[in-house]
Amino acid sequence: MTTPRDKLTLAEVCAELRISRSTFYDWRAKGRAPRCIKLPNGDLRIRRADLDRWLAALEDAA
Numbered sequence: 001m002t003t004p005r006d007k008l009t010l011a012e013v014c015a016e017l018r019i020s021r022s023t024f025y026d027w028r029a030k031g032r033a034p035r036c037i038k039l040p041n042g043d044l045r046i047r048r049a050d051l052d053r054w055l056a057a058l059e060d061a062a
Helices: 010-017 021-029 048-061
Strands: 007-009 044-047
Touching: 007 010, 007 048, 010 021, 010 044, 044 048
Parallel strands: none
Antiparallel strands: 007 044
């Protein structure tokens, strides 16, 4: 079962990665960002599991 903490806000993801919102949106436009959930109000959420998988894939590529 998922909890609200399983879904991170864009601000939380940017703070964790130490990047700006504009950098995240640039990565997203280029298809390089983790999978996002777009809410009806336009806000984005990122599942913790998707962020962790995305980071692991970057580690393998390094």
